[in-house]
Amino acid sequence: MNRRTFVRGAVGGALALGSGGVIEALRRESTFGYDGIEVLGPGVERITPNERFYVVTKNLIDPRVVRERWRLELSGLVTAPRTLDFAALERMGGVDQETTLECISNAVGHGLISNAVWTGIPLGELIESARPESGAQRVFFHAADGYTHSTTLEKALEPTTLLATRMNGEPLPDRHGFPARLIVPGTYGEVSVKWIDRIELVDDDRQGYYEKQGWKAQRVHTMSRIDAPGKKSRLRGTTRIRGVAFAGDRGISKVEVSTDGGRSWREADLDYMPSKLTWAHWSLGWSPSRGEHELVVRATDGNGEPQETKKDDSVPDGATGLHRVGVRAEA
Incomplete structure (x- = not known):
């Protein structure tokens, strides 16, 4: 269970009980509050x-x-x-x-x-x-x-x-x-x-x-994400796959995208990364064949170290794993 999931449930339970003691205990013990904003999608x-x-x-x-x-x-x-x-x-x-x-x-x-x-x-x-x-x-x-x-x-x-x-x-x-x-x-x-x-x-x-x-991250894990097309999108014709990648203060040297679930890879364009301290915005043109496709993205940091592929929860030192998005091409 991550911090966001815990607090959503705990806050609801505490408020339902209406007890000052319970709310004070929650204040002491809860780890994380989250306002619902996530910066992702085609308009990032x-x-x-x-x-x-x-x-x-x-x-x-x-x-x-x-x-x-x-x-x-x-x-x-x-x-x-x-x-x-x-x-x-x-x-x-x-x-x-x-x-x-x-x-x-x-x-x-x-x-x-x-x-x-x-x-x-x-x-x-x-x-x-x-x-x-x-x-x-x-x-x-x-x-x-x-x-x-x-x-x-x-x-x-x-x-x-x-x-x-x-x-x-x-x-x-x-x-x-x-x-x-x-x-x-x-x-x-x-x-x-x-x-x-x-x-x-x-x-x-x-x-x-x-x-x-118990949170003990030593450094930011390299991450990459597909922002467009979104999950279960229905595509027609040529499209451009877009997203972001980030590696703390190490920068991003390369982003690769697979359109067949990880069997083959193509290098994407790095459209924006003004310094090693920022995320990279990347994109890749794609003309899909008709049918179902699984998009996967991976990144390499500025030191040449590839992104960790093993999926792991964020506890206790940040999440790892590759982002996958299923889409369907109709023409």
Whole structure:
């Protein structure tokens, strides 16, 4: 059972019981809330509009942070701890970085994945300004909703790891972490903490919210998906098979499509992949013969490593397997 399935059932049960105690227990124990948006199908944009970007939360009610009251604390194993308000953060300027995020619970063929242009400052600049002590090994992040997560200090200092304040040219929407959130390429979305308010350098391997529940992804698995034609489509004449592929911060070097259930493969065109940090949009022209066909897609990451073909659930480190779509050609 994945996180989305669990919470749909649990929330319904808790609300039916109407017990404050039960709801509080659910708040403590449930792992995942999902607003119903999946970014998939023939209309997937290269840059996902803010209102269409997938949303995942552990909260029954998300926090509403007041910008003027927000503070970001840098603490722990540092020799110059500091606290910044939003005005100070804005004065530091920012860079634009297009980055794709994917939820660790995204199943094969599903749409808990989106792409945006984020504006923020490299997290490493903030951390270095607090002067980390030599014993610091990891960074533990705290958020306004009580959420926590950690990553290595090395990952936090990578120049592509951002503290973002804008999304597609606009201030972060509340549901996406206003006033500031992390963007951590090469990791699943759970590491890109929303509503962040404290950054703590530590020398131990303490676990965050999802880590305590057993989720332990080390890197994003290579994924690929067919967006068009859809399942059970009836086709006439030449068509163009389209979809997306993603491999964290490794990029995509190749996408291949089979129209006969995996017996033979053709290389697709990579129509869009501005950097290794984003998904690739791919397409392939096809003139099918009359009858039933099974479409399959597979991708190879920028390091030359092929996508895992064995189908596995997302628990505990992300889903693997190939996406398959059955269609019928009528002429």
